[in-house]
Amino acid sequence: MKLVDIELVEPGHTLGKSIFSANGTVLLSIGVQLTVFMISTLKRLGVTTVYIDDPLYRDITPEEVLSEETKRAVIHQMSETFEALRSGKTFSAKAISQTVDQMLDDVLTNQSVLIHLDDIRTADNAMFLHAMNVCMISSMIGLNMGLNMIQLKELAIGALLHDIGKLNAPEVQEGRMHHSWRGFDLLKHKWEYSLLIAHVAFQHHEAVDGTGEPRGIGSDEIHLYAKIVAVANYYDNLLFHQETPGRSLLPHEACERLNAMSETKLDHEVLVHFMRIVSIYPNGVSVRLSNRLIGIVVGQHRGLPGRPVVRIIDKDGDSSAAKEIDLAQHPTLFIESVLN
Structure with a gap:
C-alpha cells in the first residue's frame, strides 16, 4: 500500500x-x-x-491504533450526539461512555503502535474524525504519562467532546472564546460527568504562558487533561490545515511546529510524551535520503520517530528486490524530504 x-x-x-x-x-x-x-x-x-x-x-501496511470497527462506531456515535444537540435535545452520556470504552480497549491493546492519522477526511466527516483523533492521541499521551483508568476515561471523554461548544453557535459569535465557554456550559450540567471533563472543553485553547483563550490563565491553572488535549488538538489541526489555512503540514513539519511552541503555547512535558508515540514518517510515505536515494518507509522504531526503516526503490521504480536501510543503524543518514 x-x-x-x-x-x-x-x-x-x-x-x-x-x-x-x-x-x-x-x-x-x-x-x-x-x-x-x-x-x-x-x-x-x-x-x-x-x-x-x-x-x-502490498506488504507495506500502516499499523493502526483503532480498528475499523471502532472508527465506525466512534464516527456514528459522534454523528448521533451532534445531531441530538442540533435538534435541541440532550445527548446520551451512557452511549458516549461506551464508545470511549471501546476506544480505550483499542488504545491499551495497541499502545506500542505509533500514531499516524491517515483516515481520509471530507467536508462531511471532518468534525467527527477530528474528535476521534484528538481523543485517541490524548488517550495515548495520558497512558504514557501514567494516568490510571479512571483518569484516562475522564480525559478521553473530555477529548472526544472538546469542541462540542461549536454546535449551534451563531455565526457572529463563532470563535474559540465562544465555543470554549459554551462547551463548558453544556458539559458541566451533565451529572454523569466529572467537572474535569467540562474543563477540557473550557481550557483546551489556553496557553501555558497565559496568552490563550478564553481567560488567559497560566500553566498552574490549566488542568493536565486540557494541556494534553491542547497538544492533540493542535497536531490534528496542523495536519488538516485548520491552523494553517490552505495548506496541510506533513507530520514532521507539524511536530517541528509543536516543539517550537514548547513552554509558550504548549506544555513541555506533554510534548515530550507526545513525541514518543507519533509516527513522523508513516509507513507508505515516499522519502529522499541525504545520500540522494529514494525509498518507501516500511518500518518504525518507538522512541526514534525520525529514524524509520526505508526500502530503497531502484531507478525503474521497483522495490521488490531492493535493500532496506534502518536509519536507526545509520546515524549519518537522514531523511532529506518527503515526496508524496
Whole structure:
C-alpha cells in the first residue's frame, strides 16, 4: 500500500484504505477500483491523498491504533450526539461512555503502535474524525504519562467532546472564546460527568504562558487533561490545515511546529510524551535520503520517530528486490524530504 497525492490517482487504481461517510458507514471500501467519477467526487469532497493498493508495496501496511470497527462506531456515535444537540435535545452520556470504552480497549491493546492519522477526511466527516483523533492521541499521551483508568476515561471523554461548544453557535459569535465557554456550559450540567471533563472543553485553547483563550490563565491553572488535549488538538489541526489555512503540514513539519511552541503555547512535558508515540514518517510515505536515494518507509522504531526503516526503490521504480536501510543503524543518514 502506498500513499499518493489525489492528483496522481488514475482510473483503475485500487483503493488501499476505506473512506468513511459522516455517519460512520463506509463511503468507499478498501479494494474498490476507482473510476473517473469516484476520483472526481473525492476531489470535490476535499480529499488530497489516498492509499493505493500497489503490488510493489502490498506488504507495506500502516499499523493502526483503532480498528475499523471502532472508527465506525466512534464516527456514528459522534454523528448521533451532534445531531441530538442540533435538534435541541440532550445527548446520551451512557452511549458516549461506551464508545470511549471501546476506544480505550483499542488504545491499551495497541499502545506500542505509533500514531499516524491517515483516515481520509471530507467536508462531511471532518468534525467527527477530528474528535476521534484528538481523543485517541490524548488517550495515548495520558497512558504514557501514567494516568490510571479512571483518569484516562475522564480525559478521553473530555477529548472526544472538546469542541462540542461549536454546535449551534451563531455565526457572529463563532470563535474559540465562544465555543470554549459554551462547551463548558453544556458539559458541566451533565451529572454523569466529572467537572474535569467540562474543563477540557473550557481550557483546551489556553496557553501555558497565559496568552490563550478564553481567560488567559497560566500553566498552574490549566488542568493536565486540557494541556494534553491542547497538544492533540493542535497536531490534528496542523495536519488538516485548520491552523494553517490552505495548506496541510506533513507530520514532521507539524511536530517541528509543536516543539517550537514548547513552554509558550504548549506544555513541555506533554510534548515530550507526545513525541514518543507519533509516527513522523508513516509507513507508505515516499522519502529522499541525504545520500540522494529514494525509498518507501516500511518500518518504525518507538522512541526514534525520525529514524524509520526505508526500502530503497531502484531507478525503474521497483522495490521488490531492493535493500532496506534502518536509519536507526545509520546515524549519518537522514531523511532529506518527503515526496508524496
